[in-house]
Amino acid sequence: MVRWAEYAIxxxxxxxxxxxxxxxxxDEPDRHxxxxLVDWLDYAVELGCSALLLGPVFLAETHxxxxxxxxxxxxxxxxxxxxDRLIGAARERGVRIVLDGVFNHVSRRFExxxxxxxxxxxxxxxxxxxxxxxxxxxxxxxxxxxxARVLDHWLERGAAGWRLDAAYAVRPEFWRKVLPSVRQRHPEAWFLGEVLHGDYAAYAERSGLDSVTQYELWKAIWSSLNDANFFELAWALKRHAGFLETFVxxxxxxxxxxxxxxxxxxxxxxFGHALALLMTLGGIPSIYYGDEQAFRGLKExxxxxxxxIRPRFPRDPAELAPFGWPAYRLHQRLIGMRRRDPWLVRAQTSVEHLTNRAVALRAHSAEGEVLTLLNIGDEPYRFPLDTSGFSVIGAPSSEEGPGRPVPxxxxxxxRRPDGPGAASG
Structure with missing residues (x-):
């Protein structure tokens, strides 16, 4: 695993x-x-992000x-x-840029x-x-x-890695042929494959990719919240734990x-429940632009x-609507929490308590232990857990605390700063 990517948001x-x-x-001239995006890099850094996952920038017909x-x-x-200007400005701020490459299919106008x-x-x-x-x-x-030539070219120009679009439609052995020579020249490059379903771990292993997209967890997060069914989330977390044993x-x-x-x-x-899960579970998290402002949008x-779901942003953050900034500040707090405990990227998570509307998740490693308590019921919920030694590191208000019912x-x-071994000592 490329080390910088393990700690990226x-x-x-x-x-x-x-x-x-x-x-x-x-046929319009270049519009620059x-x-x-240069004007938004500080906004991303202040959000807590350290890398930019940039969608397609290459000559294309439409989308x-x-x-x-x-x-x-x-x-x-x-x-x-x-x-080059964007790469330089990002580098000045310590931000890496990962490009989106579409290599399964092309336009009919492709040469x-x-x-x-x-x-x-x-x-x-x-x-x-x-x-x-x-x-x-x-x-x-x-x-x-x-x-391989395309990957090399833009890595030489300053990109830090690639998202490989529709990787699931390409036999993994293709990437296994392409990537070794590229990695030899760019050992710090990170490669992410878009995979929607199937055996993520097998695809990552057979392809040689560093990571693949975790759509199963994405679906389980919002679906379990909507259906008041944390058992769906618990099932997805079993699968997620298995993935983390072989890749991130x-x-x-x-x-x-x-x-x-x-x-x-x-x-x-x-909304905060979903974000709390994203920032306390193992994996390399990404925030889609506008979500940090609670943007709405229906895919059809x-x-x-x-x-x-792909809207225009204003020229300056000051032009964003005022009602989105509480969501931005919530993201800041939770991303800051994540960055203070970078071991969470590989943390294994166990389900400590489970009902349809309440779940307690324990993420742990030798470096620490984090409990995430979610209540989507109407009444306060007291979790039957020993929280002695824990302190609050994330909550929507100051009312929550160790041992108190979650509203x-x-x-x-x-969080408990000791590893889980200390909990049983």
């Missing part, structure tokens, strides 16, 4: 939406919109996942110089049509029925060489492909159905 940004770029590529040329910055966003994968009838294979997204032939050695997943409660957390939750009082399966629809995070 990511702020994920979809740049075409964030900067208000046109939805479709045109990428520079707007960025229909790439035309992986070696050229999309003119809707700017130029190579704008990219190397001889690399397109064909069906038995001779027509081009496409990605999940999208006729404008043509699948690459990953059995062709030229494709592997091309992907990327964890999230929102990203560019799903309905916003604030919209997804049926009870807005449980239609043309333009992603627009609501209805509230939560509290407690």
């Amino acid at each position: 990511f702020w994920q940004v979809y740049p075409l939406g964030f900067t208000g770029a046109p939805r479709v590529l045109s 919109r990428l520079r707007r 960025g996942y229909d790439t035309i040329d992986h070696f050229r910055i999309d003119p809707r966003l700017g130029t190579d110089e704008d990219f 190397h049509t001889e690399w397109f994968r064909r069906r038995a009838d001779g027509t081009y294979d496409v990605f999940e029925g999208h006729q404008h997204l043509v699948a690459l032939d990953h059995e062709n050695p030229a494709v592997a060489r091309y992907v 997943p990327q964890t999230f409660v929102g990203n560019h492909d799903v309905t916003r957390l604030a919209t997804c939750l049926t009870d807005e009082r449980h 399966e239609r043309e333009g159905g992603d627009d609501a 209805g629809h509230s939560w509290v995070v407690l």
